[in-house]
Amino acid sequence: MRTKILLTVLVLAMLIAACTGEQSTLVADQGKAPYYTSLAEAQAVAAADQYIVADFYTDW
Amino acid sequence: MFTDAQAIEFFSNEMILVKIHAEQDTAAANKYHARAYPTSILINKAGEEIDRLVGYDTTDAYIQTFVDFSNGIGTLDDLLGRAETDEDRSLHLEIGDKYKWLGEVDNANNWFARVIAGGEPLDSLSGEARMSEADMYRRDKDYDLAIEAYQKIADEFDSYHGMDAVIYKAITYRRMTDTASAIATFESYIEQFPESEDVEYAQEQIEKLKNPPEESGE
Numbered sequence: 226m227r228t229k230i231l232l233t234v235l236v237l238a239m240l241i242a243a244c245t246g247e248q249s250t251l252v253a254d255q256g257k258a259p260y261y262t263s264l265a266e267a268q269a270v271a272a273a274d275q276y277i278v279a280d281f282y283t284d285w
Numbered sequence: 286m287f288t289d290a291q292a293i294e295f296f297s298n299e300m301i302l303v304k305i306h307a308e309q310d311t312a313a314a315n316k317y318h319a320r321a322y323p324t325s326i327l328i329n330k331a332g333e334e335i336d337r338l339v340g341y342d343t344t345d346a347y348i349q350t351f352v353d354f355s356n357g358i359g360t361l362d363d364l365l366g367r368a369e370t371d372e373d374r375s376l377h378l379e380i381g382d383k384y385k386w387l388g389e390v391d392n393a394n395n396w397f398a399r400v401i402a403g404g405e406p407l408d409s410l411s412g413e414a415r416m417s418e419a420d421m422y423r424r425d426k427d428y429d430l431a432i433e434a435y436q437k438i439a440d441e442f443d444s445y446h447g448m449d450a451v452i453y454k455a456i457t458y459r460r461m462t463d464t465a466s467a468i469a470t471f472e473s474y475i476e477q478f479p480e481s482e483d484v485e486y487a488q489e490q491i492e493k494l495k496n497p498p499e500e501s502g503e
Contacts, residue, residue, distance in 0.1 A: 256293070257293065258296035259293075260303060260304045261302070262304055264303050271330040275300065275330060276335070278301070278302050279303045279313070279328055281313075281319035281323060282304065283306065283307050
């Protein structure tokens with residue numbers, strides 16, 4: 226189930242990237258929670274009632 | 286935290302995670318008034334903030350916080366509702382802090398004032414409220430207000446609040462690039478509180494300020 230949802234999100238991200246001509250910012254490494262680096266892209270792929278956690282960080 | 290199985294499951298199936306480097310995407314950081322790091326903000330698809338968590342937490346608590354927020358639990362609205370009938374000063378301080386992180390200075394100060402008015406002027410919660418107010422000014426780069434607030438705390442509190450106020454005053458001077466005042470305040474801190482666990486930090490800061498790194502050559 227988890228794999229199915231992750232694949233769906235990946236496909237959606239790729240479709241959006243193809244339509245916009247922009248590279249998807251989704252990072253989905255094995256052993257880590259998947260994340261975007263673009264808030265706009267996350268908003269685009271989110272379901273209508275799905276929430277987004279925007280994690281602001283710095284190097285220090 | 287984001288390598289925990291629980292976090293992987295949650296951000297694969299429930300909510301979408303976005304990582305934003307605040308010094309690179311300053312537009313997003315400014316839009317959401319992110320002033321401390323990490324700050325994790327729950328937003329809806331339209332980009333509207335639900336609430337936020339400032340600082341670190343365990344994976345369990347982190348996830349539960351956002352699940353709660355999505356259900357209206359622990360949000361600013363929830364706390365304001367509770368405060369209508371609850372005079373708990375800790376609750377009032379928590380509300381003040383929520384406004385602080387949102388950048389709503391007047392609202393934050395109103396609630397900090399309620400914390401102080403509800404107890405003794407120099408008790409622990411009053412000290413917390415006043416330190417939070419000073420911290421708010423510092424993070425919003427209202428440095429003169431921050432210095433003034435920290436100085437008053439240092440003058441009035443004998444407790445750890447007074448001690449912390451001195452070192453944060455020094456840090457504020459450093460941020461203002463007022464090197465002489467920063468050095469003097471760090472030195473004063475060491476003299477006043479020689480047994481403090483932050484003496485080593487203060488000494489390091491003095492050393493860095495007196496011997497700044499040379500700029501790279503052409």
